Amino acid sequence: MTFDFDRRIDRRNTRSYKWDQGEKLYGDKDVLPLWVADMDFLSPPAVREVIAKRAAIGIYGYSIREDSYLDSIVEWFRTRHGWTIKPEWITDVPSVVTSLSLCVEQFSEPGGDVVLQSPVYYPFYDVIRSNGRNVVKNPLVIRDGRLEMDYEQLETLFRAGAKLLLLCSPHNPGGRVWSREELLRLGELCLRYGVTVVSDEIHCDLALPGHKHIPFATLSPELADITVTCLAATKTFNLPGLHTSYTVISNPELRRKFEGRIKTLSLHMAQHFAQDAVQAAYREGGEWLDAMLTYVAGNVDFAIDYLAQHLPEVKPLRPEGTYLLWIDCRGLGLDVSGLKELMYRKAKVVFNEGSSFGSEGEGWLRINLACPRSIVEEALESFCRAANGL
Ligand SMILES: Cc1ncc(COP(=O)(O)O)c(C=O)c1O
Numbered sequence: 113m114t115f116d117f118d119r120r121i122d123r124r125n126t127r128s129y130k131w132d133q134g135e136k137l138y139g140d141k142d143v144l145p146l147w148v149a150d151m152d153f154l155s156p157p158a159v160r161e162v163i164a165k166r167a168a169i170g171i172y173g174y175s176i177r178e179d180s181y182l183d184s185i186v187e188w189f190r191t192r193h194g195w196t197i198k199p200e201w202i203t204d205v206p207s208v209v210t211s212l213s214l215c216v217e218q219f220s221e222p223g224g225d226v227v228l229q230s231p232v233y234y235p236f237y238d239v240i241r242s243n244g245r246n247v248v249k250n251p252l253v254i255r256d257g258r259l260e261m262d263y264e265q266l267e268t269l270f271r272a273g274a275k276l277l278l279l280c281s282p283h284n285p286g287g288r289v290w291s292r293e294e295l296l297r298l299g300e301l302c303l304r305y306g307v308t309v310v311s312d313e314i315h316c317d318l319a320l321p322g323h324k325h326i327p328f329a330t331l332s333p334e335l336a337d338i339t340v341t342c343l344a345a346t347k348t349f350n351l352p353g354l355h356t357s358y359t360v361i362s363n364p365e366l367r368r369k370f371e372g373r374i375k376t377l378s379l380h381m382a383q384h385f386a387q388d389a390v391q392a393a394y395r396e397g398g399e400w401l402d403a404m405l406t407y408v409a410g411n412v413d414f415a416i417d418y419l420a421q422h423l424p425e426v427k428p429l430r431p432e433g434t435y436l437l438w439i440d441c442r443g444l445g446l447d448v449s450g451l452k453e454l455m456y457r458k459a460k461v462v463f464n465e466g467s468s469f470g471s472e473g474e475g476w477l478r479i480n481l482a483c484p485r486s487i488v489e490e491a492l493e494s495f496c497r498a499a500n501g502l
Contacts, residue, residue, distance in 0.1 A: 115400055117153050117407040118484050138456040144491050145462045149284070149436065151350040151482035153404060158396035159349060162388045177204065177382040181391050185358065188394040192317065195327045201360050203371050206379055208314050208357045211342040212278060213239040215310040218369050220245050225274040229261065230470035233284045248274050251472050252286060258429060259286040263297055270305035277307050282315040282325060285438045285469050285478040287431025289323040299328070299335045309339045317348035317401060319433040320409045329362065336362045340370065348401060349393040356386035408435045411481040411488050422496040435482035442475035444499055451477065458498035461491045
């Protein structure tokens with residue numbers, strides 16, 4: 113089957129978080145948005161078909177969660193990631209951020225320290241702070257043009273008493289697909305200091321060609337025992353508006369605590385459309401996913417080449433996974449408001465301003481490349497022209 117990722121689909125006036133907030137957030141309804149991490153591509157055909165079929169029934173009553181839904185998850189991870197998951201380890205949760213928040217609440221003490229590796233997806237900070245815990249940073253360091261973990265600094269945080277780590281794997285915004293060696297070294301420290309790991313692997317299926325995601329819980333039985341893995345089909349197949357995700361927890365004690373909270377908050381009911389979409393995606397979406405990743409890898413090459421030619425002052429990190437490009441714009445000599453002015457007013461484009469991922473992101477921008485190449489080109493052209501005219 114062929115898929116037309118070049119096709120531009122008008123998403124304005126579709127209640128799109130990304131496309132319909134130009135006026136409200138940036139004072140200009142026509143800004144070109146390449147920020148929020150969803151895709152401007154149609155979901156796989158099998159997903160669209162099954163949703164249309166379900167919608168046609170016309171009654172949207174309470175749903176049971178079918179075994180075949182869990183089986184589709186198990187089968188996907190067995191074949192795509194070599195991970196054998198037992199169906200009873202899976203707990204449905206409305207969203208990954210919900211899981212992160214519940215894990216902070218359940219697996220750390222009030223007022224305690226929770227470690228994240230900055231710069232990182234901004235809700236990591238929110239879920240720690242809103243649960244009354246302290247954000248403790250283990251900043252990533254740039255070595256040889258990529259972000260790496262600082263194990264020495266991490267050990268000082270663990271030695272000082274932090275008992276929970278929020279891991280972003282693959283990493284947003286840095287696009288790292290952590291290697292087995294890196295994860296094992298991290299895991300050894302966690303085991304040594306009795307740290308529980310919440311591994312947000314929502315980007316697990318988005319390792320770009322030539323890279324392989326390693327689920328943290330597959331590293332060893334000991335590491336599986338201290339890990340909550342947060343997953344979803346939503347990032348992979350462009351379904352985030354369906355608001356559905358799940359955790360995989362093999363440790364019965366951790367799972368009991370987590371599921372207890374899900375029940376208390378009545379978050380456990382099945383979402384009517386989501387399980388159809390997830391099953392169709394996992395059973396029939398593999399070919400679409402591979403084609404999409406190849407297309408995005410082409411966008412990555414295009415963007416990196418374009419910036420090298422037209423704005424060599426900025427330095428993108430080549431992503432190994434995700435469809436996000438993290439760009440060091442400090443060479444432009446602008447502060448946060450200067451970068452915003454450049455994007456929203458002069459270039460009329462919206463990328464994510466880097467400091468929202470933590471102070472280490474100041475002077476950086478994140479560009480979402482999951483869109484037709486003509487949009488990437490239009491946005492970069494405007495941005496480079498505006499930056500060169502400063
Ligand atoms: C690392 C990471 N976790 C979680 C999410 C959001 O997941 P959800 O919509 O299921 O809360 C995103 C979305 O961009 C993400 O990048």
